[in-house]
Amino acid sequence: xxxxxxxxxxxxxxxxxxxxxxxxxxxxxxxxxxxxxxxxxxxxxxxxxxxxxxxxxxxxxxxxxxxxxxxxxxxxxxxxxxxxxxxxxxxxxxxxxxxxxxxxxxxxxxxxxxxxxxxxxxxxxxxxxxxxxxxxxxxxxxxxxxxxxxxxxxxxxxxxxxxxxxxxxxxxxxxxxxxxxxxxxxxxxxxxxxxxxxxxxxxxxxxxxxxxxxxxxxxxxxxxxxxxxxxxxxxxxxxxxxxxxxxxxxxxxxxxxxxxxxxxxxxxxxxxxxxxxxxxxxxxxxxxxxxxxxxxxxxxxxxxxxxxxxxxxxxxxxxxxxxxxxxxxxxxxxxxxxxxxxxxxxxxxxxxxxxxxxxxxxxxxxxxxxxxxxxxxxxxxxxxxxxxxxxxxxxxxxxxxxxxxxxxxxxxxxxxxxxxxxxxxxxxxxxxxxxxxxxxxxxxxxxxxxxxxxxxxxxxxxxxxxxxxxxxxxxxxxxxxxxxxxxxxxxxxxxxxxxxxxxxxxxxxxxxxxxxxxxxxxxxxxxxxxxxxxxxxxxxxxxxxxxxxxxxxxxxxxxxx
Numbered sequence: 001x002x003x004x005x006x007x008x009x010x011x012x013x014x015x016x017x018x019x020x021x022x023x024x025x026x027x028x029x030x031x032x033x034x035x036x037x038x039x040x041x042x043x044x045x046x047x048x049x050x051x052x053x054x055x056x057x058x059x060x061x062x063x064x065x066x067x068x069x070x071x072x073x074x075x076x077x078x079x080x081x082x083x084x085x086x087x088x089x090x091x092x093x094x095x096x097x098x099x100x101x102x103x104x105x106x107x108x109x110x111x112x113x114x115x116x117x118x119x120x121x122x123x124x125x126x127x128x129x130x131x132x133x134x135x136x137x138x139x140x141x142x143x144x145x146x147x148x149x150x151x152x153x154x155x156x157x158x159x160x161x162x163x164x165x166x167x168x169x170x171x172x173x174x175x176x177x178x179x180x181x182x183x184x185x186x187x188x189x190x191x192x193x194x195x196x197x198x199x200x201x202x203x204x205x206x207x208x209x210x211x212x213x214x215x216x217x218x219x220x221x222x223x224x225x226x227x228x229x230x231x232x233x234x235x236x237x238x239x240x241x242x243x244x245x246x247x248x249x250x251x252x253x254x255x256x257x258x259x260x261x262x263x264x265x266x267x268x269x270x271x272x273x274x275x276x277x278x279x280x281x282x283x284x285x286x287x288x289x290x291x292x293x294x295x296x297x298x299x300x301x302x303x304x305x306x307x308x309x310x311x312x313x314x315x316x317x318x319x320x321x322x323x324x325x326x327x328x329x330x331x332x333x334x335x336x337x338x339x340x341x342x343x344x345x346x347x348x349x350x351x352x353x354x355x356x357x358x359x360x361x362x363x364x365x366x367x368x369x370x371x372x373x374x375x376x377x378x379x380x381x382x383x384x385x386x387x388x389x390x391x392x393x394x395x396x397x398x399x400x401x402x403x404x405x406x407x408x409x410x411x412x413x414x415x416x417x418x419x420x421x422x423x424x425x426x427x428x429x430x431x432x433x434x435x436x437x438x439x440x441x442x443x444x445x446x447x448x449x450x451x452x453x454x455x456x457x458x459x460x461x462x463x464x465x466x467x468x469x470x471x472x473x474x475x476x477x478x479x480x481x482x483x484x485x486x487x488x489x490x491x492x493x494x495x496x497x498x499x500x501x502x503x504x505x506x507x508x509x510x511x512x513x514x515x516x517x518x519x520x521x522x523x524x525x526x527x528x529x530x531x532x533x534x535x536x537x538x539x540x541x542x543x544x545x546x547x548x549x550x551x552x553x554x555x556x557x558x559x560x561x
């Protein structure tokens with residue numbers, strides 16, 4: 001118990017917010033610039049009219065940003081825009097997402113856990129005939145019902161095998177971005193496997209060849225956002241979903257952003273730092289545009305990463321354990337904050353439990369929309385928690401149950417006290433407790449000094465060799481946020497309670513959607529472009545032909561009779 005107490009004290013100290021440095025002290029102000037003009041947070045708005053009572057909603061989703069990779073978490077990478085926006089808003093310091101791209105995006109846009117959409121295993125692959133199930137109502141669809149103009153810029157990654165899966169068919173008035181999970185930042189080409197390559201930049205439902213000018217995607221997406229804001233009437237509510245490609249691999253950035261990071265020897269970390277610096281500048285430019293075109297005073301800006309960082313690709317989650325793709329805290333605890341003039345408790349830190357599914361009901365309620373009673377949501381309206389500092393209505397999070405991922409060879413019903421098969425990869429949080437079963441994934445702690453060498457080096461990592469056959473872990477995350485003290489043997493009753501909760505959740509799960517790849521998805525068969533390949537009309541025609549043939553056979557039989 002003494003060890004846990006010491007850990008609790010250390011965790012509280014280490015999670016205290018870092019002080020904010022001014023733009024001037026960082027030497028980032030240009031000639032004639034002030035703090036206000038640099039950040040877009042001061043001065044008069046242009047084009048402001050009578051504001052709508054419904055707020056403008058800007059949701060910015062970064063890709064693969066590590067928990068430590070923001071200035072106010074102690075990073076050596078400079079993020080002055082993020083630091084300032086967060087310092088003047090509300091920092092979310094008990095905020096959770098999913099460990100990979102598709103799961104986080106699906107839960108944000110539906111307000112539902114993966115087990116309730118069928119996307120509980122891995123991600124949607126480019127060649128899979130799969131997408132976010134069409135019977136799920138999406139956030140932009142609900143916002144459109146109450147008069148919002150809805151626009152998406154950036155990475156979709158929720159499937160595209162048929163046209164009904166495309167962003168413009170799922171509630172967005174316009175879409176400009178990529179359909180896949182990753183690709184070249186300049187050419188927008190992506191190879192899924194040797195010989196299976198294609199172009200992946202779209203404007204609405206068509207390949208955006210006209211926009212292929214070799215512009216770095218972070219800058220290109222920001223320019224598109226600026227165009228949308230310039231052409232929209234700020235008196236009418238707008239929902240902007242900006243899902244940047246950065247800082248996901250491949251690690252690419254314009255040369256000028258390397259200037260401050262040449263001292264970083266590790267090439268992956270140096271490239272990652274340059275990418276993040278460019279992203280920070282892009283968010284500053286978005287904020288400036290909100291101010292310039294009259295949106296800012298009635299806007300809510302939400303910033304979130306989609307999952308933890310990948311150390312082998314330059315990301316850092318220190319002092320958390322694990323990485324992207326795992327259910328350790330380093331994979332699912334994210335950088336997040338809300339910045340808005342509409343917040344009541346500006347400049348505060350929220351340590352209440354918040355999950356990415358919570359944005360769906362929260363933003364719909366703020367938009368004066370209605371949530372249908374028949375929609376079984378897993379998210380909660382947490383606006384008062386964020387804005388006023390009230391207790392969160394959320395007391396638990398189902399991180400996931402993946403019945404396909406059963407790689408824990410020693411997992412068994414016996415290890416799960418006859419309540420749960422611990423071969424299954426799953427994780428759940430209830431109040432202070434977190435339980436993991438199966439194989440949670442890569443479990444090292446990767447400290448900053450691991451990036452000090454020119455190549456990938458794991459000698460500096462803290463590694464743990466568990467006793468053979470271990471498939472259950474229990475942690476008090478409040479006291480031990482770094483998951484260093486496994487308490488499963490000490491508190492078997494707590495383990496049983498959480499296993500029962502997992503079992504209850506599992507009874508509500510829908511079947512997993514993870515179909516085999518479809519050879520018709522090859523971009524060579526689609527003009528060299530990744531895009532919808534499943535033709536519903538062809539199937540209908542075939543079925544209609546077969547029906548017609550059957551009718552003709554019946555007629556012929558009647559004639560012969």
